[in-house]
Amino acid sequence: MTTSALGTSVAQLSLQEDEGREIKLLNAKEDRYGGVIVELEEAMEPNAFAASLKASMDHWRKQEKNGVWIQLPLKLSSLVDIAVQEGFRYHHAEPDYLMLACWLPSRPDTLPANASHQVGIGAFVINDQREVLVVQEKSGAFGGSGVWKFPTGVVDEGEDICDATIREVKEETGIDAEFVEVLAFRQSHKGFFGKSDLFFVCMLKPLSSEIQKQDTEIEAAKWMPLDEYVNQPFIQKHGQFKQIADICLNKSNSHYSGFSLQSAKSSSGKTNIIYFNGHDMNRQSLD
Amino acid sequence: MTTSALGTSVAQLSLQEDEGREIKLLNAKEDRYGGVIVELEEAMEPNAFAASLKASMDHWRKQEKNGVWIQLPLKLSSLVDIAVQEGFRYHHAEPDYLMLACWLPSRPDTLPANASHQVGIGAFVINDQREVLVVQEKSGAFGGSGVWKFPTGVVDEGEDICDATIREVKEETGIDAEFVEVLAFRQSHKGFFGKSDLFFVCMLKPLSSEIQKQDTEIEAAKWMPLDEYVNQPFIQKHGQFKQIADICLNKSNSHYSGFSLQSAKSSSGKTNIIYFNGHDMNRQSLD
Numbered sequence: 001m002t003t004s005a006l007g008t009s010v011a012q013l014s015l016q017e018d019e020g021r022e023i024k025l026l027n028a029k030e031d032r033y034g035g036v037i038v039e040l041e042e043a044m045e046p047n048a049f050a051a052s053l054k055a056s057m058d059h060w061r062k063q064e065k066n067g068v069w070i071q072l073p074l075k076l077s078s079l080v081d082i083a084v085q086e087g088f089r090y091h092h093a094e095p096d097y098l099m100l101a102c103w104l105p106s107r108p109d110t111l112p113a114n115a116s117h118q119v120g121i122g123a124f125v126i127n128d129q130r131e132v133l134v135v136q137e138k139s140g141a142f143g144g145s146g147v148w149k150f151p152t153g154v155v156d157e158g159e160d161i162c163d164a165t166i167r168e169v170k171e172e173t174g175i176d177a178e179f180v181e182v183l184a185f186r187q188s189h190k191g192f193f194g195k196s197d198l199f200f201v202c203m204l205k206p207l208s209s210e211i212q213k214q215d216t217e218i219e220a221a222k223w224m225p226l227d228e229y230v231n232q233p234f235i236q237k238h239g240q241f242k243q244i245a246d247i248c249l250n251k252s253n254s255h256y257s258g259f260s261l262q263s264a265k266s267s268s269g270k271t272n273i274i275y276f277n278g279h280d281m282n283r284q285s286l287d
Numbered sequence: 288m289t290t291s292a293l294g295t296s297v298a299q300l301s302l303q304e305d306e307g308r309e310i311k312l313l314n315a316k317e318d319r320y321g322g323v324i325v326e327l328e329e330a331m332e333p334n335a336f337a338a339s340l341k342a343s344m345d346h347w348r349k350q351e352k353n354g355v356w357i358q359l360p361l362k363l364s365s366l367v368d369i370a371v372q373e374g375f376r377y378h379h380a381e382p383d384y385l386m387l388a389c390w391l392p393s394r395p396d397t398l399p400a401n402a403s404h405q406v407g408i409g410a411f412v413i414n415d416q417r418e419v420l421v422v423q424e425k426s427g428a429f430g431g432s433g434v435w436k437f438p439t440g441v442v443d444e445g446e447d448i449c450d451a452t453i454r455e456v457k458e459e460t461g462i463d464a465e466f467v468e469v470l471a472f473r474q475s476h477k478g479f480f481g482k483s484d485l486f487f488v489c490m491l492k493p494l495s496s497e498i499q500k501q502d503t504e505i506e507a508a509k510w511m512p513l514d515e516y517v518n519q520p521f522i523q524k525h526g527q528f529k530q531i532a533d534i535c536l537n538k539s540n541s542h543y544s545g546f547s548l549q550s551a552k553s554s555s556g557k558t559n560i561i562y563f564n565g566h567d568m569n570r571q572s573l574d
Binding site: 117238244256274 | 403
């Protein structure tokens, strides 16, 4: 919002005063999509917030703004209801704030969606003796089932898939390992809190052999011959597990190329990781 | 919660009555991780909610519950502040509800994180004349830049990557296409709303040729010789774009295997899509 626009509005709004107090517009920043965002940080008295929000909404409607965003920190939870009464809906929340949104135009709402996916990893850690690192979990879907499975875990926000895989293997089994390749990935829907899920099966090369299992979540951990892992009745019976086991078997026979990684700069200068078939790219450059 | 546990608590709580009214515990379901979830749907008077929540929290503490979840629909936004005052934090929100959480034990909080990733796609649609489908966007990072780029878009919650790619190509350009392979993917961090991002570069085979561009977001769309696309100064200058362009070039020379797809049943009976190097898997089975 420019200073002159703000000035104009405050002048207009002084007509609406009812107790001699001037109603201040909320501080807002323009976004790149014709909308505005209000990041409230300081405490505001609920009635003052209600009046300022109402006046600001009139102002933004006159300015033909698209989306209006209000970010309220947890400590200002007393203002949530006021924004909802003014027509806002929830957009997303993190532990320390709630983001509310309101679409002003009469045409359909094109506000971007909330984060849609959880990301998980499964680690195929295989040593030179064709033994694979497996665990039994204490709780969750496999708790008490007796199934030996790959170490798995959730990729944190801000964490690279390759790093998450190394971290989970270390946390659950104490084994140090290095990332080799993404062998496959699975997309599923309606998981935790109704979100979709991407699960990456990653191959790692172990750098140590002595297991020190984590006690809270892991019932048991050991090295198991790959064929014994693959031949578990549970694995053979369930299409998805069998398919992933087959891919791992093929990989262990050296005939399968997954996606290896390489860092690359984005147009904004950030360094990101790209996963792709490095084997085929290298082969190409030798042709 | 069992009926007998509820009965015990109500008896205890009648001691706390102050105006002759019995304080009802909130209805809660057990989760698989030693916690409880309250899904409030009916309107509740704020003071009644505050009293019930306080009594319920005492009850759950005595039961040594772990996490307590409260899901509040948008229409009950007047109760948000009460839950926060009782020690709850936000967990996540969707347009029509807010999920609050509170961790009761003294040991560290192991509540699962909110969805962490946005998922996007870029569509490499190449025809038999080695022409690639490109667009210029009206707004966003490339608006007005003159750069010709692949159609891109966001994968919706609940949508398969392959379907999202076909949908975005159709929406932006009117071209019908079929999914071939994921050629590569990129993970980046601190994107929209601070979330991480997975961006899948997918190859598609066009099934039609006449472009009908979408007018709201797309400035222009056309078929462009692949070499001309790759040789754009912007593409050559930016590491990440150049790397993806090189992968697409290699793929067009038929030397590169990406991840194709196959459906598979999960252990819970859901059908999911697994993406993997189908070329190498087929080669293996022929060996």
